[in-house]
Structures are given as structure tokens and as C-alpha cells.
Amino acid sequence: QKEVEQDPGPLSVPEGAIVSLNCTYSNSAFQYFMWYRQYSRKGPELLMYTYSSGNKEDGRFTAQVDKSSKYISLFIRDSQPSDSATYLCAPGGTSYGKLTFGQGTILTVHP
């Protein structure tokens, strides 16, 4: 079993839709949780990070962590074609500074 499971998709939604991206993890030692966005042939861009359970909102993005069920979510409201990318969840905390990346979900937002 992988430490971090993420549905690779692909996920295709119309512009303006609410997108839900999810990961599950098995290691209860994870203490902090990152979401990255990666465009094709580019380095990942940090979108959101949180160090605790609960919700964190930043503009159209909301990150949600439920440590009891080991479940991580990223919600995108009013999705735009420019949101089309691969989204990677990345929990960490088992070894100093290291992140464990999910497989990534490919998202396409069509006009």
C-alpha cells in the first residue's frame, strides 16, 4: 500500500464548476500537508499548506485536512481554464523536511 493515494483522474469539468481533489494517507505521523499545482514541463507551485486538521481558505482554494480519517482535500471554486494542471498532495513530517507526494490528479477545465 502506498503511503499516499491520489486518484490520477483525469478529471474534466466545465468552467465555473467546483472541483474536489482528494488524497488519503496511511502514515499517522504526517504532521503537515501541502498542495502543489504543476503545469506541463514546469516545476510544482505551492498552492496551500496547513499544519493542522481543519479548513484553510485562500481565494478560490480551500484545503481541508481530517487527520482522524487520514483524508486530505483541495476544493477549487469557480474553476477557470487556467486551473488546468496536475495537482499534487504532499504530506510530510515523518522525516525532517521531507514530503511524500501523491501520484497527482490531472485536471482539465474546459470553457
Place this chain on the structure above:
Amino acid sequence: GAVVSQHPSWVICKSGTSVKIECRSLDFQATTMFWYRQFPKQSLMLMATSNEGSKATYEQGVEKDKFLINHASLTLSTLTVTSAHPEDSSFYICSASRATGYEQYFGPGTRLTVT
């Protein structure tokens, strides 16, 4: 803030030669830098972690004599692929983190093609 650059962005080299990739944190001091490798349509694979002034810590299965990492300053880390072979062709990405947090900020990546 938190900008990381990589150079070169794309390099082609002949089999048997060595290639050096630079990773720089432009507007912050990076106490820790990471090197990843990514194959097409796959996630990031951590190769090694380096702290300024210390030897790098390599992940299991990564040949430290082949992938030489130097973290000489708080803003610069280099990855040298020695005696490159076609199977080393890949997308190499570095990231950097500050002393004050666990967030990693990534560079734009370097595409290596070995012919």
C-alpha cells in the same frame, strides 16, 4: 518571495559525459534543498536531501557516486550527473525550504537528454 531558479532549463549531452545542474534560491536563505527526478506522467521521486555545509542524504536506490550533490551556500546547490547514460534522461527538479518552515519551493526544472 520564495523564488527558486534552475540552470540550465534544458541540456543535451553525450553518453559518458558529466552534466552539472544549478539550483539557486533567489530571495531567501535555503537551509535545506531537495533534488527530485520526474518521469513523464509520473509523480516526483526524491533523490536526495542536502543541508548547507553537510553531505547530502540520498534516498534508497540512488547512486551517490553517480549523482553528486553539493550545497556549498545557503542559496546554491548543484547536482552533477556523472558518466551520464541514456537512462539518466529525465526531468530534474530542485526545491528549497527555509529554516522557519517545512514548505518546499520548487525550481522550474531541468530537462536532461543523454544521447
